[in-house]
Amino acid sequence: MTSSADAAPGVETPRAGVALVLGASRGLGLLVARDLVDRGFVVHGCARDAAELEEAAHSLVPSMFVPHVCDVRDPDAVVALVEDVLADEGRIDVALHVAGVIQVGHADALTLGHYQDAIDTMLWGPVHLALAVLPSMRDAGHGRLGVVSSIGGLVAVPRLVPYSVAKFGAVGLAEGLHAELAGTGVTVTAVTPGLMRTGSHLHARFVDAPEADYAWFAPAASLPGLSISADRAARRIVSGVLAGRPTVELTPLTILARRVHGLAPATTVRGLGLASRLLPGPRTRAADPLSTAAPAVEGQAAKERLSSRVVDLLSTLGDRAARRNNEVPQVQR
Numbered sequence: 540m541t542s543s544a545d546a547a548p549g550v551e552t553p554r555a556g557v558a559l560v561l562g563a564s565r566g567l568g569l570l571v572a573r574d575l576v577d578r579g580f581v582v583h584g585c586a587r588d589a590a591e592l593e594e595a596a597h598s599l600v601p602s603m604f605v606p607h608v609c610d611v612r613d614p615d616a617v618v619a620l621v622e623d624v625l626a627d628e629g630r631i632d633v634a635l636h637v638a639g640v641i642q643v644g645h646a647d648a649l650t651l652g653h654y655q656d657a658i659d660t661m662l663w664g665p666v667h668l669a670l671a672v673l674p675s676m677r678d679a680g681h682g683r684l685g686v687v688s689s690i691g692g693l694v695a696v697p698r699l700v701p702y703s704v705a706k707f708g709a710v711g712l713a714e715g716l717h718a719e720l721a722g723t724g725v726t727v728t729a730v731t732p733g734l735m736r737t738g739s740h741l742h743a744r745f746v747d748a749p750e751a752d753y754a755w756f757a758p759a760a761s762l763p764g765l766s767i768s769a770d771r772a773a774r775r776i777v778s779g780v781l782a783g784r785p786t787v788e789l790t791p792l793t794i795l796a797r798r799v800h801g802l803a804p805a806t807t808v809r810g811l812g813l814a815s816r817l818l819p820g821p822r823t824r825a826a827d828p829l830s831t832a833a834p835a836v837e838g839q840a841a842k843e844r845l846s847s848r849v850v851d852l853l854s855t856l857g858d859r860a861a862r863r864n865n866e867v868p869q870v871q872r
């Protein structure tokens with residue numbers, strides 16, 4: 540199949556339906572939007588950053604991708620987005636929430652602000668989308684909603700506690716809605732990928748020991764065996780959501796994590812505790828844990844401060860993915 544980026548100018552892909560992707564400007568969200576376009580969907584994609592969204596739009600067929608600036612944390616903005624798409628298209632066949640933030644750091648260094656940012660984006664965001672889009676799907680008697688969670692929504696991952704809190708909630712939301720909507724023609728899919736080579740390590744936020752945490756996180760998100768191709772992940776996610784599957788688990792590690800945690804939760808948590816002791820931190824403690832501030836160093840800055848040829852070599856595939864998937868921060872271009 541010809542990719543949207545390679546389509547001839549002025550040639551439209553046959554239309555299969557209307558899709559809405561929240562978090563479509565970079566990384567996995569951009570790849571999901573591209574895959575939907577390749578399948579013939581008109582895709583309305585949103586993101587907070589207008590410049591990133593404009594850059595993403597350049598890589599897609601203009602007649603098949605409609606950009607919108609929208610903050611998924613704002614329920615009124617999500618409702619307005621859904622209403623705009625319904626007014627323009629008359630329907631929304633598929634909606635996916637992919638927007639997310641990654642905060643890496645020891646729990647001692649985290650503040651209320653870090654938890655709020657994660658939960659507002661990756662739990663309230665899907666709630667806002669579900670409440671806004673499901674009524675029209677119910678009225679139509681057909682619809683597909685996908686909520687991208689993570690292996691961190693099945694097993695709480697050390698150094699990623701706010702992320703796991705939000706992702707656990709997202710899994711509960713999707714699985715609960717799928718059960719509630721049984722027999723209506725509308726399905727909700729909980730997507731739980733493991734590490735993917737999207738290039739997101741350059742946008743991750745490092746809270747406690749930026750250079751030390753980047754040194755293990757970037758290779759883990761880049762090396763084959765530990766991470767999977769984001770393009771392949773996007774295709775499997777879209778296929779699973781369109782098929783109406785209750786869950787989509789993308790890697791053997793994710794499947795294993797769900798099974799092991801389900802059978803032996805205490806042993807799993809103790810094992811993760813041992814893994815945590817091998818990781819950096821805590822280097823500092825939050826001066827005011829109840830602060831709504833969420834201080835962090837972005838991955839690109841941590842990479843430059845670390846300045847490690849070894850880490851850069853181990854992260855080569857992830858860095859290449861970042862350039863392809865619009866993950867390189869704008870100021871670095």
